Every structure is written in structure tokens, then in C-alpha cells.
Amino acid sequence: MVEGGMKCVKYLLFVFNLIFVIAGIGLIAAGAYVKVKLEEYHDFFGSDFMGPGILLIIVGVIIFLLAFFGCCGAIKENYCLTLTFAVFLGIVFILEIAGGIAGYVLRNEIENTVDSKLNATLSRFNSSEGIKRTWDRLQHEFKCCGVTNSTNWRENYVETPQSCCIKEPCNTNVTSDIYTEGCATKFEDWLQDQVAIIGGVGIGFAFVQIIGILFACCLARAIRKEYEVV
Template identity: 30%
Template sequence: MGCGEFIVKYILFFANLFFALAGLVLLGLGVAAQLQIKSLGDMLAAVADGQLQIAPITAMAVGSVVFLIAFFGCCGAIRESHCMLVTFAIFMLVLMVIKIALATVIFVGMERVLAEIPKWLGDAFASDVNGFHEIEKTFKCCGPNGALSYGRIALPETCCASSPCLIINAYSGCNAVLNDFFSTFGLVIGIVAIVVGAIELVAAVFGLCLANHVRNKYRRSRY
């Protein structure tokens, strides 16, 4: 193996280690966001019509697939298997398209989700105030729009970090807190998807180059 092929082989190997870690990051972010959404309970999940769960579930699925394919790519690079390398390159190109689609859906769809959050929280607060306390406890917020959402009613303990719970030490409104949470989550997922997608394109090219070298070496060995 020449110097160029040796470099490509190990660049591909270490690139796949990066993909494996990136896949775990996507998986971890998806799990963390899903746990946060699950903690909101069935009340908000019902009024949101499942839209809040699309991005976390997609991130978990894509992260798991990326991790498995990266492991497959590492084996193909080390063993110099033409079949495994070509299969890996095809998967990389497919995943790149999926990453771009995921980033597009997140960046385009997130605006609609953020615009709907005040309505979802308002409906949840109006239908079940006691159930809304779980949202306040999870996200450390108070009412849809802050302490004034409760009017003349005494503030619940979930609205404050310490007792007694008063307007002066109450958390911010849940509208603003959840808006920041989903904005940050969407931005991080979108950026990770774009960066990984770009590197996947390079890895696919390297994989095809190495596969071509392996095929040529096999042909030369037969003569």
C-alpha cells in the first residue's frame, strides 16, 4: 500500500470514530429532550398533538443508525473489504441526504413549533392548573406568562425556588422558558446534523477511493 492509500485508510478509520461519537451525541441529545418532553405529561402532549416529539425521536433514530454504520465503516477500512467500503460509502451518502433533510425540517418547522407553544401552554393551563404544576416543576417556570398568570390566586410552590412563593421571587413564564429550550435544542441538533452531513460526504469519497484501491490491488494480485 502506498503512502496515499495508507493515509486515506486511517483518515477513514478515524473519521468513522468521529461519526460514532457524533451519532452518540445525536442519540444523547434526543434522549435528553425526549425525557424533558415526557416529563410534561399527557396534558401538554395532547394539546401539542405529538409535534414536540418529532425532532427528539428523529435525532435518536439518526444517531443510532450513524453509530452502527460508523462501526461498519471502521471494520471496512481496517480489513480493506471492497464490499464493506462500497456499502459504507452508499450509506454515508444516504445519511448525508437524511441529515440535510433533518436540518431543513428542524430549521423550517421549529418556527411553527415555537409559534404554537403559547397556545399549547395556554390550553394546558386553562384545562388543568394542577397538572400544569408538573411543567413548572420540570422547567422551573411559572404560569404561561409568569406569576401574573395566576391573578389573585396564591402562587403554588412550583413557581418559586424557595418559600414563601411570591411575585418577587417567582420564576419566569413558561412560554419564554420553553421557547428558549426548544430554540437551543433545535439549533444544536441542526448544526450537528449539517456538520456531520458535510463530513459524511468527504468520508463517502474517501471510502470509494479506498474501495477502488482495494479492487485494483486484488486484480494485480491475480496476475
């Protein structure tokens, strides 16, 4: 009876580890996407918002390795491997909860950081190729112009860029030809959405891991009892 129950838990743990492998790959891919996307705006923000993406990649790699470790422990029915897997899974669980909370806290800081960084680069549009390229990408991708509106360019003695144009041909002095909404709000909303998704996925997956931890503990206990019987 005990042996049958142990095999059932072992196979369930093995299935959950396969899910962890897939989830780990998914987290790595999501983290890489966010990191690559934000690197496009490195000239504006440097590494200010790189943390969430990097954290996802690190957690994904750890979960992928732990899942492999857990599979070995389950297949070999090794008490030490299985218990160690449960302990490390618990540590990752705590890190994911902390990362999720940190992500939501970061959302509150985004608005001030984005506004100040964008305003600081307006006047350098013509003097820095990197900033010019990043502004053009931002305005084209988010269909916006300036920080709060298109007049920000003239206020900084810079001619309104062609990337503000809605379509070609375009006269940047004609309001109907250019985007009038500012980039700050649009980029902040996008960034907050990414952070919210990362935080939500991290916290959600962390709670799924509780099931894996319980299965690992149950299997370790069953293995120990079998050793004691022998």
C-alpha cells in the same frame, strides 16, 4: 506506490470511522437527553416535539453501525463492503441535511404551539394531577409564572400556585413574592435553542461525513485497481 497509497487511505478511513463511532454515541446521548427532557412536559405537548430527539437517536444508531461496517471494509480491504459503506454514508448525509432543515423550520412553529397548549391547560390545573405536576415543574425550573404573566391564573379562576414563589415563606397574592415573567417565552426560547443545536449538529456532522465518503470511495477505487492488476 499504489499499495502504499491504499494503506494510507485505509488507515485514514479507519481513524474517521472511530470518530464516527464516538460521534454516533454522542448523537444518541444528545437525542436521549432531549427526548427525556421533553417527556417531562408530555401532559402539555404530547409527542409534538419528540421528533428531533428521536431523529438524533436513530441517526446516531445508524452512524454507529455504519462505522463498524466501514471499519470491517477497510481492514479486510473488501471492495463491496467499502463501496456499500460509502453509499449508505451518502444516504445518511442526505437524511441529516433534511433533518437539519426540518429542525429550523420547526422553530417557526414553536411559538404558536407552545402558547396554545399552555393556555389550554391553565383551567385544568386543579382537575388533572398530571397537568398540575407539569405546570409546577415548568414554573419552578424556568422561574416563571403563568403563560404570559402571573395574572393568567386569576383570569382562569385558579389560585396562583406555590410553584410561582421565588422563595419561602411566600404569599402568592404579593407580586414581590412570585415570578412575574410568563413561562411561554422562556420555554419557547429554550426549545428553539435545543432545536437549533440539533439542527446545527446534524448539518455540521453531515459535512464532516463528506470526508469519510471521499476516503471510502478512494479506498474502494484503489482496491478495485489492485484486483484488476492481479
